[in-house]
Every structure is written in structure tokens, then in C-alpha cells.
Amino acid sequence: xxxxxxxxxxxxxxxxxxxxxxxxxxxxxxxxxxxxxxxxxxxxxxxxxxxxxxxxxxxxxxxxxxxxxxxxxxxxxxxxxxxxxxxxxxxxxxxxxxxxxxxxxxxxxxxxxxxxxxxxxxxxxxxxxxxxxxxxxxxxxxxxxxxxxxxxxxxxxxxxxxxxxxxxxxxxxxxxxxxxxxxxxxxxxxx
Amino acid sequence: xxxxxxxxxxxxxxxxxxxxxxxxxxxxxxxxxxxxxxxxxxxxxxxxxxxxxxxxxxxxxxxxxxxxxxxxxxxxxxxxxxxxxxxxxxxxxxxxxxxxxxxxxxxxxxxxxxxxxxxxxxxxxxxxxxxxxxxxxxxxxxxxxxxxxxxxxxxxxxxxxxxxxxxxxxxxxxxxxxxxxxxxxxxxxxx
DNA sequence: TTCATTTCTTAACTTAAGTGAACGAGGTGT
DNA sequence: ACACCTCGTTCACTTAAGTTAAGAAATGAA
Numbered sequence: 076x077x078x079x080x081x082x083x084x085x086x087x088x089x090x091x092x093x094x095x096x097x098x099x100x101x102x103x104x105x106x107x108x109x110x111x112x113x114x115x116x117x118x119x120x121x122x123x124x125x126x127x128x129x130x131x132x133x134x135x136x137x138x139x140x141x142x143x144x145x146x147x148x149x150x151x152x153x154x155x156x157x158x159x160x161x162x163x164x165x166x167x168x169x170x171x172x173x174x175x176x177x178x179x180x181x182x183x184x185x186x187x188x189x190x191x192x193x194x195x196x197x198x199x200x201x202x203x204x205x206x207x208x209x210x211x212x213x214x215x216x217x218x219x220x221x222x223x224x225x226x227x228x229x230x231x232x233x234x235x236x237x238x239x240x241x242x243x244x245x246x247x248x249x250x251x252x253x254x255x256x257x258x259x260x261x262x263x264x265x266x
Numbered sequence: 267x268x269x270x271x272x273x274x275x276x277x278x279x280x281x282x283x284x285x286x287x288x289x290x291x292x293x294x295x296x297x298x299x300x301x302x303x304x305x306x307x308x309x310x311x312x313x314x315x316x317x318x319x320x321x322x323x324x325x326x327x328x329x330x331x332x333x334x335x336x337x338x339x340x341x342x343x344x345x346x347x348x349x350x351x352x353x354x355x356x357x358x359x360x361x362x363x364x365x366x367x368x369x370x371x372x373x374x375x376x377x378x379x380x381x382x383x384x385x386x387x388x389x390x391x392x393x394x395x396x397x398x399x400x401x402x403x404x405x406x407x408x409x410x411x412x413x414x415x416x417x418x419x420x421x422x423x424x425x426x427x428x429x430x431x432x433x434x435x436x437x438x439x440x441x442x443x444x445x446x447x448x449x450x451x452x453x454x455x456x457x
Numbered sequence: 458t459t460c461a462t463t464t465c466t467t468a469a470c471t472t473a474a475g476t477g478a479a480c481g482a483g484g485t486g487t
Numbered sequence: 488a489c490a491c492c493t494c495g496t497t498c499a500c501t502t503a504a505g506t507t508a509a510g511a512a513a514t515g516a517a
Contacts, residue, residue, distance in 0.1 A: 137409060145401075154398070156398035159397075159398040160398060202393040209404065213403075216440075217438070252494085252496090253495090257473080257474085260496085433465080447465065
């Protein structure tokens with residue numbers, strides 16, 4: 076399981092065995108059950124996550140209704156905005172499936188970064204890459220209809236449609252579950 | 267005008283006079299006329315922008331129709347995704363108003379970063395902050411209606427409504443100009 | 458200023474999403 | 488087996504956005 080993490084890191088920087096051991100000694104691997112809530116609205120947190128296996132989601136509760144805004148699956152990294160801004164969280168994070176994650180707090184990051192400066196370089200590369208990716212996603216969302224967004228999802232992340240409940244997918248697409256249901260019926264009709 | 271840039275930088279790191287001079291010697295300040303196109307679809311580019319004064323926008327052309335996805339105004343930084351991914355640009359960048367920008371290419375960044383490592387630290391902080399901010403914006407967009415998005419815009423960036431044409435605002439809000447017109451009429455009605 | 462072009466608004470009509478309600482399938486726990 | 492609950496689908500109805508077209512207002516250039 077560690078190898079998944081090191082393979083990921085190796086796309087950005089190369090690590091010596093010493094550095095790998097330093098990371099392993101931090102004891103950051105966590106196994107979490109489906110349904111576990113990792114972060115609640117209003118909580119403060121310094122934890123960042125990296126998904127080795129499984130799926131976690133972020134959602135807001137508005138008028139006692141869940142609004143799912145993102146899914147993080149294998150090899151996805153998540154640093155909640157509240158960690159960056161040092162304010163209480165606006166949203167929840169919960170496990171969609173039984174998952175294996177790494178959980179690292181910002182204190183650990185500072186420590187590792189001061190020992191191994193190239194770690195800082197990786198963080199910079201990673202966040203620049205994620206910023207660009209997220210920009211592309213946001214733009215695609217803005218410029219397309221719910222139906223196009225769904226088609227795009229089938230193309231880009233077909234696994235999500237299988238592993239995630241419809242009502243969570245619906246708000247991820249910016250619509251209500253009933254609309255997603257109709258939209259799906261419309262599409263199968265066309266074919 | 268330089269002071270605006272240095273004030274911005276001072277929020278992240280402190281610069282010596284030597285460092286400031288190194289930046290100034292790069293000759294990165296540019297004055298651009300309204301309507302100037304800074305980047306075209308299909309072009310490759312290594313340029314990042316920082317807006318000192320004025321406003322620039324990014325837009326896609328889909329079915330010969332402009333789809334504006336973002337506005338960058340005073341103290342906003344923009345590194346186009348194509349610079350990060352090293353692929354041809356998917357979108358255009360153009361000047362909404364006569365503007366003063368800094369334009370820096372990734373080569374210059376590498377050079378400055380190797381001389382002054384703390385510059386790297388700033389880039390990391392900045393992109394992490396922007397990633398978090400953009401995540402918040404994206405989530406707010408997904409979880410709200412066009413009308414709520416417009417109200418949110420009045421609240422958060424009232425200047426945009428004054429300085430940007432309606433048809434550009436419309437696609438920024440994910441709707442057609444006619445819908446924005448109706449939506450506005452609906453709101454003034456209510457009051 | 459005048460003319461031409463672009464931008465914004467209005468209107469009528471079409472299409473799709475929101476809403477409220479009902480139903481059935483599948484799962485859970487007792 | 489039973490009741491219970493969640494989830495997905497369907498329906499009828501409402502509301503708002505997309506579309507097409509026309510005209511008014513603003514802008515910019517000659």
C-alpha cells in the first residue's frame with residue numbers, strides 16, 4: 076500500500092530510502108469504514124488527505140439538504156480550504172466506501188519540509204497542477220448543460236457512476252435527483 | 267505602480283532591496299489596451315499574468331459563441347492551465363479595460379527561484395491559497411441557482427457588474443444574456 | 458454630429474429543471 | 488416474516504432558462 080504513495084510521489088520528486096523511512100515513521104496510513112465522517116461543518120482541522128483506495132466526498136448541508144460538491148478517489152489529494160484559511164470548515168467530508176487514506180496535518184508537513192526541502196517543491200508542483208485541473212473542470216461545468224455534464228462524467232470518471240449513489244451524483248452535477256433520473260431516461264431513449 | 271506588486275508580495279514574504287531590484291530588472295511591467303488579445307486558443311504560452319490595474323478575462327469559443335469563465339482584476343494572478351500542462355491553450359485571454367499587468371514567463375520564474383529560494387515558498391503559498399479560494403467558488407456555483415449566483419456577485423464583486431458587459435457576465439454566471447436580463451428585471455421587481 | 462455596430466431588453470414560444478407526492482425495489486434490523 | 492427506511496423512478500404541475508426574433512439603447516468611428 077505504501078508503494079502506491081511512493082509511486083505517486085515519484086512523479087514529482089525522487090526519494091532516498093532515508094526519506095521514505097522518515098515518511099513511514101510518521102504513521103499516516105489510516106483505514107476508514109464507509110460512512111465515517113472525517114470532518115464536520117464548523118470544525119477546525121489541519122488534516123490533509125490522500126486517497127490510496129476507496130472514495131471520499133465533500134458535501135455542504137443547506138436547508139438540511141446535502142449538497143455534494145466533490146469526490147476524491149484513488150490517487151486524489153484533498154486539503155480542505157479550512158486548513159488553508161485557518162477557519163471553521165464550511166463542509167463535511169465523509170467516506171463513500173471503505174477506504175485507505177493517508178492523513179497528514181500541517182505540522183507534520185512543516186517538519187518534513189524543513190528536513191527535506193524538495194518536499195516543498197513537490198507541494199508547489201502539486202498545487203499548481205491541481206489549480207490548473209480544477210480551473211478546467213470549473214470552466215467545463217460553467218459552459219455546459221446538466222446533460223452535457225453527465226455525458227462528460229461518463230467519459231471522464233465512469234467509475235463514479237457505478238460506485239456513488241445517484242442523489243450524490245445529482246448535486247455533484249448541480250441538479251436534483253429527480254432531474255438526473257429524467258435526464259438518464261432521456262439519454263437511453265435517444266440511443 | 268511597482269509598489270502595488272511589492273505590497274502584494276509582502277503579504278507572503280519580505281524582500282530585500284537587492285531582491286526587489288532583481289525583480290525590477292526583469293522588466294515585466296506591461297501596459298495593454300482594451301480589447302488586446304493576450305492569448306489565443308491553440309497557442310502555446312509560458313506567460314503568467316498579475317493584474318496591477320484594469321481587468322482581463324478568459325473565454326472559450328464554442329460554436330462560434332464566446333463563453334466567459336473568469337475575470338481577473340486588481341491584485342489577481344493568472345497562470346493559464348496550458349502553461350502548467352505544456353499544451354496548446356483551450357481558451358482566449360483578452361483585456362476588458364486598458365490595463366497594467368506584469369507578464370512573467372516560466373523561465374524567469376525558474377531563474378528567480380534558484381537565486382531567491384523564498385520566492386518558491388511564496389509561489390507555493392499563493393497557489394495553495396488560490397486552490398482553496400477557487401474550490402470555494404466552484405462549490406458555491408454548483409450549489410446555487412443563477413439568481414443566487416448573481417446576488418452573490420453583487421455582494422462579492424460589485425465592481426464587475428459596472429465594468430463588464432452583460433453578455434460576458436451572463437456566461438460567467440452560466441446562463442444566456444437574455445436570461446440575465448430577465449433575472450435582473452425579476453430582482454428589481456421584487457424590491 | 459451622424460451612421461453603423463454592438464449590446465441590452467422585451468416578447469412569444471419551447472424545453473428542461475424545480476417541486477411535491479406517490480410508488481416500488483432493495484436493504485436493515487427486530 | 489414484519490415493519491421500517493433509503494433510494495431511485497415516475498407523474499403532474501410550476502418556474503425559469505434556452506431560442507428566435509425584433510426593436511431600443513449605447514458605443515465608437517468617421
